Amino acid sequence: MRKIMVANPKGGCGKSTMAIHLASWFARCDEVVYVADLDRQQSSRQWLAQRPASLAPIRPWEPNAEGVYVAPQACSVAMLDTPAGLHGKALKKLLDAVDRVVVPVAPSQFDLLASRDFFEELAETKAVRKDRVGIAIVGMRVEPRTRSYQQLLEFLSQFDLPLVTCIRHAQRYVHAVESGITLFDSNGQAESDREQWQPLLDWLVTRR
Template sequence: MRKIMVANPKGGCGKSTLAIHIASWFARHDEIVYLGDLDRQQSSRHWLAARPGHLAPIRYWEISEEAFQMPPKNCNFAILDTPAGLHGKRLKEALNAVDKVLVPVSSSRFDMLATREFFEELAATKAVRKERVDIGVVGMRVDVRTHAFVQLLEFLERFDLPVVTCIAQSQRYLQAADTGLTLFDNDSNSTAMDIQWRPLLNWLVSRH
């Protein structure tokens, strides 16, 4: 079983978008996928509730702040979406339950500042120091033509962490999410999608 957490204390950086896309990708490839949501706003859970029944099933991983339950044993991929502001005891608890952490970062200055502190907190936790979890960074909502993108790459270079991929800004992520879909449900064969997502999906199944 692969247990993957998507985390960054900054709201709006793309955690839920990443979580639902990863879930739908593996579900489409006949894996048993559970999606958990630690966020009170329950974006991922609402998305799941809106998901059309004929699509590859994604099961809900019942989990709450009070009772941190592991996903069922039959699960192949457990994906955990997390809230803004996750840190301290709750972050440690979540880190103890997963093998991989994905950190989406957008090129906004505020995102970068919040992320720097988060990287520092991650580096200080036992799970990361003992190399029990792998951390991967995802540039999110990027526009490669902008100076902001260059600044994001320069910022990320300062940390000893892999930048697994960069996902372009596209209105289609918004539109899909409203209807319980992901972009993989619409055009999983698109070359642009493949170039952006493939390195991330490969990283998620690699052993550490």
């Protein structure tokens, strides 16, 4: 089973967008996908509730009576969408339970500063130090070869964390999510946008 967490304490950086896109890509690959929405805002759960039944199924993942997320036996991909502000004990606990962490980062100065403590915390965590958990950084709403992209690279060079890909800003993300779908549910359009995800998808399925 793949256990993937999408996290970054900065609000609005694209965590839920990332989590549901990855979930729907795996669902289209015939994986049995469950999504846990740990955020009180319940963005990905609401998206899931709108998802047309004709599409590749994605199941909501609920905590048990003790509030613990135990992945169902049939699950082959467990996706965790996490809230803004995640840090400390709660972060450590989740890092012990997953194999991969995807961190969407928007390239603004505020976003980078807000991510700094998180990256330092990640780097100090045992699961990361022992290389038990793989971390991928994704530039969200970033165009390669722009000044923002260079700033992001410079910022990340302090942490020895890989920038796996960049996803550009596009209104189709907003529209897709409003309809309970993702760019991976529509075949024709958005090919160039889907291509931007490929390095991340490859990273997720490659054995570490």
